[in-house]
Structure formats: structure tokens, C-alpha cells
Amino acid sequence: MGVEAAFDDAIHAPTRLRLCAMLRPLGSADFGALAATLEVSDANLSKTIRNLAEIGYVSVAKHSSPERGDARRVTSVSLTPRGRAALDGHLAALRELARTAEAN
């Protein structure tokens, strides 16, 4: 069954799109792993996660980690079903645009 193409402004900003696409094949990812893999600043990533969480595209969980020597908790982020549907529709729209541009 194909995915319906649906361009989504809420997800089109580069860091938002890259974050959602990064989370797509994962159950969850720790904040540090995301910042390192996406090569974005902590502040930028933090703001992006907060914005996506507000619209229900990602969920955030904080948990303690035996690896940490201090009391801070590790933040892990996962894509929600709503976020996954939005991403899939948006990627389908981008592929359509790319095909159209290639044909012209």
C-alpha cells in the first residue's frame, strides 16, 4: 500500500525533517546520539525537539543512567505514530517533487 503524498510545513524545516527521518527506523535515540549524528548544536536540537513534541510528532522520555556520574537524566526521543505518518507523507511529496523536477 502506497503512502499518500502530503507536504507538511510543520516538518519541512531542515533540522525538524532530519530529526524525524533519523528517528524513523529507531525505537528511540538519546539526545547526545542525535546531536552527534545530526551534527547540530544542543540548543538547536533541544528547541527542535520541544517544537516537535508540542505538535505531537515526537515524544520525550527522561531516564536515569548508570553511566552518568551526576544526577542529570538522559533524554531519549522517539517518533510518535502521528509524526511517522507526517514524515512518510512529506517524504512521498518530496519524491514526487523530485520526479517532476527531473522530468522537466
Next chain:
Amino acid sequence: MSHPPSDDSPDASAILDGLAADAERLADRVVTPSLWFYPVLAAAAALMVAAPAVEESGFSVMLLGLAGLAFALIAQEHHKRTGVTVRFGAAPKSVVLAAVVSAVLAGLLVTSFSLANAGLHSRVFATSMAAFLVTLVGSFLADRVHRAELRRGR
């Protein structure tokens, strides 16, 4: 929601290429810790399958517990190093491969119990070695397949 980008936004192909590059980086990151991972995992599986051969039942249960603890520690170490957890629905081929390895291990464990009950304790060594090899090769292959699936953005 749902109007296409303006003319000054990056073209769709460039965006998709950028996402493909991110997927490559993710696959490189979710690399198994190092060469020790597969042998240690295989040794834990071999220990689990060998446990029924021990005639003292309390010690046998202790070995099964140790093997379980080893699996948990290996999984924790993997998460600590990669910082990610896998979503099973997103990586169907590697999950099927892991399920096949798990089913074979369960079969070998049942065989070990049967051999031990029949008094053929020494033959459990063969099932234990089989468990080692199946886990060594199976985990290596599942890892490679998983990384290939991540590269495709699955």
C-alpha cells in the same frame, strides 16, 4: 500543512540526498561495539544451552541465570555505545534473522534438556558448540542486515 515549497527553498532532490547522507551516518553509528561483541554473545548462548548438562540442578539454574545476565549486560552495553534502540517493525529482515537465531537456540536448549534427561550429558557439548556457532554467525549477519536497512532509511 500541504503546500509545496517556494522557489527559493532547496530542491527536493537535494533534501532527499541530505537525508540519505544522514541515514549513512546513522548506520555507521549503530555499529556493533567491537569484535568482542559477537564471541561474547555466542559464549552466553553456548553457556545457556550447556546448562542442562550440569547434573546438579541448582548449579544448572545458576548457569541459565548467568547467561541471562550476560545477555542483559551485552544489550545494555550496546545501547550505551550507540545511544539508540531499535524499532522492530522498521527493520523486518534483521528482525526475522534474529527471530530465526532465537528459534534455533530454543530448539538447541530443548535438545540439551532431552539429552541430559536421557543421561547423555557429554553430547550436550555438541549442542552447546552449535549454539555458539549459530549465534556467532547469526548475530554478525543480523547486524550487517540491520545496518543495510538503516542505510535505506528503514
